[in-house]
Amino acid sequence: MTTATPVTPDGAERTAPPRRGASHLLAWLGLAPFLAYVLLFLALPTVLALASGLFDSDGAFTLDNVAALGDPVILTTFWSSTWLSLLTAVVGAVLGALVCYAMLGLSETGPMRTAVDAAAGVFAQFGGVMLAFAFIATIGLQGVVTQLLTGAGIDIFADGPWIYELPGLILPYVFFQIPLMVITFMPALSALKPQWAEANLTLGGMRASFWTRVGIPVLAPSFLACTLLLFANAFSSYATAAALASQGSQIVPLQIRTALTSETVLGRENLAGALALGMIVVVGVVMWLYSLVQRRAARWQG
Amino acid sequence: MTPLPRTRHLLAGTAAVVATAIALTGCATDTPASGDAGKAATATSVADFGTFADLEAAAKAEGALNVIALPRDWANYGEIIDAFKAKYPEITVNESSPDISSAEEIQAAKTNEGLDTAPDVFDIGLTVALQNTDVFAPYTVQTWDDIPDALKESTGLFVGDYGGYMSIGYDSSKYPEPKTLEDLLGADYKSAVAINGDPTQAGAAFAAVGLADVQSGGDLDDFQPGIDFFSELNKAGNMLKLDVTSATIASGETPVVFDWDYLNATHVADNPDWKVRVFPGTGYAGYYNQAINKDAPHPAAARLWQEFLFSDEGQNLWLAGGARPARMEAMIAAGTIDADAAAALPEAPDTVVVPTEEQSTKAGTLLGEKWAAAVQ
Numbered sequence: 001m002t003t004a005t006p007v008t009p010d011g012a013e014r015t016a017p018p019r020r021g022a023s024h025l026l027a028w029l030g031l032a033p034f035l036a037y038v039l040l041f042l043a044l045p046t047v048l049a050l051a052s053g054l055f056d057s058d059g060a061f062t063l064d065n066v067a068a069l070g071d072p073v074i075l076t077t078f079w080s081s082t083w084l085s086l087l088t089a090v091v092g093a094v095l096g097a098l099v100c101y102a103m104l105g106l107s108e109t110g111p112m113r114t115a116v117d118a119a120a121g122v123f124a125q126f127g128g129v130m131l132a133f134a135f136i137a138t139i140g141l142q143g144v145v146t147q148l149l150t151g152a153g154i155d156i157f158a159d160g161p162w163i164y165e166l167p168g169l170i171l172p173y174v175f176f177q178i179p180l181m182v183i184t185f186m187p188a189l190s191a192l193k194p195q196w197a198e199a200n201l202t203l204g205g206m207r208a209s210f211w212t213r214v215g216i217p218v219l220a221p222s223f224l225a226c227t228l229l230l231f232a233n234a235f236s237s238y239a240t241a242a243a244l245a246s247q248g249s250q251i252v253p254l255q256i257r258t259a260l261t262s263e264t265v266l267g268r269e270n271l272a273g274a275l276a277l278g279m280i281v282v283v284g285v286v287m288w289l290y291s292l293v294q295r296r297a298a299r300w301q302g
Numbered sequence: 303m304t305p306l307p308r309t310r311h312l313l314a315g316t317a318a319v320v321a322t323a324i325a326l327t328g329c330a331t332d333t334p335a336s337g338d339a340g341k342a343a344t345a346t347s348v349a350d351f352g353t354f355a356d357l358e359a360a361a362k363a364e365g366a367l368n369v370i371a372l373p374r375d376w377a378n379y380g381e382i383i384d385a386f387k388a389k390y391p392e393i394t395v396n397e398s399s400p401d402i403s404s405a406e407e408i409q410a411a412k413t414n415e416g417l418d419t420a421p422d423v424f425d426i427g428l429t430v431a432l433q434n435t436d437v438f439a440p441y442t443v444q445t446w447d448d449i450p451d452a453l454k455e456s457t458g459l460f461v462g463d464y465g466g467y468m469s470i471g472y473d474s475s476k477y478p479e480p481k482t483l484e485d486l487l488g489a490d491y492k493s494a495v496a497i498n499g500d501p502t503q504a505g506a507a508f509a510a511v512g513l514a515d516v517q518s519g520g521d522l523d524d525f526q527p528g529i530d531f532f533s534e535l536n537k538a539g540n541m542l543k544l545d546v547t548s549a550t551i552a553s554g555e556t557p558v559v560f561d562w563d564y565l566n567a568t569h570v571a572d573n574p575d576w577k578v579r580v581f582p583g584t585g586y587a588g589y590y591n592q593a594i595n596k597d598a599p600h601p602a603a604a605r606l607w608q609e610f611l612f613s614d615e616g617q618n619l620w621l622a623g624g625a626r627p628a629r630m631e632a633m634i635a636a637g638t639i640d641a642d643a644a645a646a647l648p649e650a651p652d653t654v655v656v657p658t659e660e661q662s663t664k665a666g667t668l669l670g671e672k673w674a675a676a677v678q
Contacts, residue, residue, distance in 0.1 A: 247677050262502055
């Protein structure tokens with residue numbers, strides 16, 4: 001479902017200053033598996049996508065595929081992907097943050113908190129065909145909830161079966177965005193020091209002033225960073241949409257599938273590379289913003 | 303007597319297409335010298351093995367057959383594979399990726415080249431077949447002469463094996479029978495009409511637009527009237543954009559479906575009230591083709607599989623699945639056809655069309671530009 005790796009906001013851990021000799025070498029050796037991983041699963045696919053997007057099927061250099069990104073159909077697709085990701089990221093971030101806030105009052109080791117943490121971990125990964133099926137079974141045309149509502153005289157599909165179109169993707173996406181927000185934002189919220197609240201009280205502040213002067217300014221960078229992560233998560237999601245909406249390939253990952261697998265419009269495999277390139281650029285920008293914001297957030301943690 | 307369907311219609315339409323195919327690929331192959339009879343990979347007929355028993359022995363010695371993209375509920379493939387397994391228990395049939403597209407089959411052959419896991423045989427749409435003849439090995443089955451010329455590439459690089467007409471399947475317990483295409487735009491079919499796939503991806507869905515096109519008075523040179531029909535269907539709130547599977551039919555999620563008649567026919571198993579309707583007037587036909595991977599890891603088994611598919615037994619199994627097999631005419635003449643299964647096929651349309659490769663390409667380009675916006 002997701003290619004984004006949940007990142008724990010940290011920055012507290014600074015590596016010890018490098019020592020010379022054997023331990024230095026050991027440190028590099030220890031890093032080697034990670035480097036290999038990054039090369040194989042991040043750098044190599046990026047290079048391949050770049051390469052296939054810049055060449056035609058005969059292997060000659062061409063800018064046609066990249067130029068095809070300006071095609072109105074493709075532009076619409078990128079726009080659909082962007083607003084869908086943005087909308088679900090913001091909704092997921094706000095709702096997820098509220099859940100985190102509610103959990104603050106619970107004991108960190110208590111059963112409720114543990115249960116919510118575990119559930120968030122599971123639901124953040126509950127995507128793809130399973131999730132699509134769950135939605136079809138509950139609010140599909142013949143779904144349980146749909147039938148109950150129809151019985152009560154409410155027809156949620158009066159304007160047509162939107163559940164299998166772009167708007168129908170919002171609900172399933174929000175479904176996995178909220179728990180991902182809980183996982184990634186909770187550590188930042190937990191890092192709010194009780195001493196700050198005490199200092200606020202000592203200085204004559206109120207509960208409201210704690211949030212407006214301390215809490216929100218401190219949390220804002222983390223919140224923004226998590227929202228960006230959610231955006232990237234939604235932007236790269238594929239399987240849920242593939243199982244729900246079969247017509248028109250309205251988001252970029254589906255458009256890539258069409259270019260790669262179509263048996264009616266042949267010879268567009270390299271367009272998939274150009275599309276992937278477009279996605280890499282968008283996600284690259286988002287990740288760059290993320291690191292900027294995260295650097296600010298790191299100041300307050302530790 | 304004609305309780306049997308008129309396959310001639312179907313063939314007449316296909317003839318033009320394969321004529322192009324032959325023109326394109328006519329010079330692609332030479333028959334290998336007759337000396338290397340033992341080499342299964344270059345065998346172009348049973349004669350290159352010696353006898354049919356020699357072919358069977360060679361295939362059994364290989365012990366495996368890799369098939370790809372054969373959904374068990376597609377044109378009776380489940381039963382066909384099981385019958386092959388029962389007949390040749392010595393050969394393990396490895397079924398991989400049943401739901402991928404024709405284009406992906408070719409990719410699978412290329413990415414697995416030289417490996418044991420590469421597909422031995424392909425089941426592909428005509429557009430993909432025409433563009434990938436360099437991946438195929440020529441082979442003529444024993445029943446070659448029975449196969450109408452219109453369906454086969456002259457050296458046997460690929461051969462049409464089963465086909466049918468684009469049709470409407472519907473749940474007769476909840477929806478009235480659509481008499482014409484226009485009926486589907488009516489209020490009776492609210493949120494009900496689905497296509498099996500996206501026309502810019504899947505051959506069957508492409509054919510659905512083709513049928514809408516010719517039924518709305520358009521011709522195959524311009525698919526726009528077909529696209530317009532689905533655009534209207536979408537505006538009427540009748541179009542469903544969910545992918546059709548046996549599960550969505552069984553649950554009633556996709557109650558009215560554009561698909562090949564033989565695929566729609568199989569849904570009776572999921573819903574006893576399921577009926578298939580082929581509109582009168584101009585019909586839209588299509589055949590799927592068999593081909594052998596020229597780098598097949600099990601070349602003898604691949605050839606034996608072809609022999610099986612084009613045997614009376616294989617052809618009747620397709621017929622039992624509601625598809626029209628390539629040798630149907632000859633088998634009717636020879637009396638080897640399964641007459642009950644043949645009589646159960648839906649009535650054929652008055653005239654039948656099949657797009658040429660050029661028309662296909664043009665329609666594909668048009669769909670690429672217009673489809674997404676038309677059904678948004």
